[in-house]
Amino acid sequence: MADTGAGGAAGPAAGKAPVAQRIDPARDKLSPAQLHFMRQAELAQWQKTLPQRRGRNILTGLGIGALVLAIYGYTFYSVAQERFLDDLEDQAKAARMKTAGTNSP
Template sequence: MAAPGAGDPLNAKNGNAPFAQRIDPSREKLTPAQLQFMRQVQLAQWQKTLPQRRTRNIMTGLGIGALVLAIYGYTFYSVAQERFLDELEDEAKAARARALERERASGP
């Protein structure tokens, strides 16, 4: 009979599956076959998460683009509003000047 956990998919004592250990390839001596297998697994994991990352990247890009367009639009709006207020102020000055001239003309 084999030892628990040695080849068994489930540990007989607590019913948990064994976890893969994290290793550092630079510290441990690995065979070329093990390194190739690690690369294959990493590539498979990367390809598995690619659609999720692509969607997230697209959503982030659209969000940033919308923010930039909103700031750009608000800037144009505020500059146009500022010009409008400047024009109103110029018209008000002209109206005051005309009123002063009328007062002087109708005065003594």
């Protein structure tokens, strides 16, 4: 006879393992051992995804930092290009010279 796997059962249910059930810890009463196992499973899952999450966080931080520096640099560049106050000052100086020249005897 051939070995049919776990339990020696043959038929449609032969290769099926029990499926984990979702539980609500607030609603279902769990033993301390079950709560401890849940914490261990959550920690293992968190540690498994930590390097990927860390890489994404670093990439996001660098992107935001680059955007902030670009805005900061553009602001300085655009303020340095503004000459309208200088033009107004030149016009005011010319107007003062003109009025001072007409008021002189």
